Amino acid sequence: MKVVYGMKESSDSLLAQRGLGLDAVPASILDHTEAAFGKSMTPTETAQHIIARVREGGDDAVRDITKRLDGIELDDFQVPASAIEAAYDEVDSEVTDALRLAAGRVRRFQEKSMPESWIDFDEGYGELVNPVERVGVYVPGGTARFPSTVLMSVIPARVAGVDEVIVATNPGVDRGVHPVVLVAADIAGADRVLQIGGAQAVAAMAYGTESVPKMDMVCGPGGLFTTLAKRLVFGEVGIDGLYGPTETLLIADDHANPTLCAADLLAQAEHDILAKPVLITTSESLAERVNSELEVRTGRLDRSEIAARSVDEQGVIAVVADLDEAFELANAFAPEHVSLVVRDPWSHIGSVRNAGAVFLGEFSHEVLGDYVAGPSHVMPTSGTARFGSGLSVRSFLKFSPVVGLSDRTSEEISRTASVLGRAEGLTAHAEAAEIRSELSEEER
Helix, strand or coil: CEEEEHHHHHHHHHHCCCCCCCCCCCHHHHHHHHHHHCCCCCHHHHHHHHHHHHHHHHHHHHHHHHHHHHCCCCCCCECCHHHHHHHHHHCCHHHHHHHHHHHHHHHHHHHHHCCCCEEECCCCEEEEEEECCEEEEEECCCCCCCHHHHHHHHHHHHHHCCCEEEEEECCCCCCCCCHHHHHHHHHHCCCEEECCCHHHHHHHHHHCCCCCCCCCEEECCCCHHHHHHHHHHECCEEECCCCCCCEEEEEECCCCCHHHHHHHHHHHHCCCCCCEEEEEECCHHHHHHHHHHHHHHHCCCCCHHHHHHHHHHCCEEEECCCHHHHHHHHHHHCCCEEEEECCCHHHHHHHCCCCCEEEECCCCCHHHHHHCCCCCCCCCCCCHHHCCCCCCHHHHEEEEEEECCCHHHHHHHHHHHHHHHHHCCCHHHHHHHHHHHHHHHHHC
């Protein structure tokens, strides 16, 4: 893993070209889409093409695009209830129990996070909190399976009070949606599961087709074209955020255990060759020991080739002078996950300003956040934690201010409204405020 020293070299390594980078893709992807559609297009143009076709052609367009891109012939989009019921027989009971336990923790966390409507009658204002009515949850699929993402996305929507929640996910080439994903969708409370993926799934949920209802919001992580499609349909529907490759940043002092640090970095690295494992430490000795542990442990992994490329090509160990520099660098990087592997981590919470989620100490490790800790694991990546938050009940809620003034309060502040209206040259505004004062005087 690359080791850098000092703030300048560390900043240069971590912050250069920081961002989603949605148009920087391998040539193989461009070749694949060109072969599928018969013309050369940028990734954004490809997503635009798919959205336009689905918007115009509905179900037939979804089927054709899926066959061209994935080699899969779709008949019915919706997974029948009988298949979901049968999925329980194909999933090990220990896995089902684990999904239920995780679902319970996620649900309780979201319930504690739920905002409430409020009214201050003395001041004459308040706020109504209402859920979005229809939400489409995208879950990556195909060769992979992510039942945890189903729980982490569907349950917050359900707790928020969303009326209808559907899940869309890629079917496999040899079979439909994996049984463990179907079981997770049932446990989480999804109304239905659709076996469609990619940008065509996002477009179908955003605009509606003969088989797919038009949603008010589309959420969830996905690949390049899914993310581009979400960006393009935003405004027609709401979205939760745009997500790039996953990332974890550890802040560690000389107290940290190098074996545990290496294990946490590799847990991130095995996701994807573009996953970004980062260690910022005040200890040069720890940096050396973690690197040694990485070399020993990587070869043991089932996904060792992926993890090794992530560590070698994306990983960084930054050695800085003190924890003040460590937090300054971490906040500039704005990671999806930040783990504080330092003495008394609770005393440093206030130093974290930009992070999707914060993990405190060696035993509150990020893998628990992936599966069972409680908060959703759908978090802002690629520096978007500077302004974004992770998926939660708040993602599915709308906040409507309420103004219900007493006659007395209205009269007291109407003069201010009139003055400001005339200052802006909006005399109708001013007169609408002034006329009420005149009516009040007549009544007196």
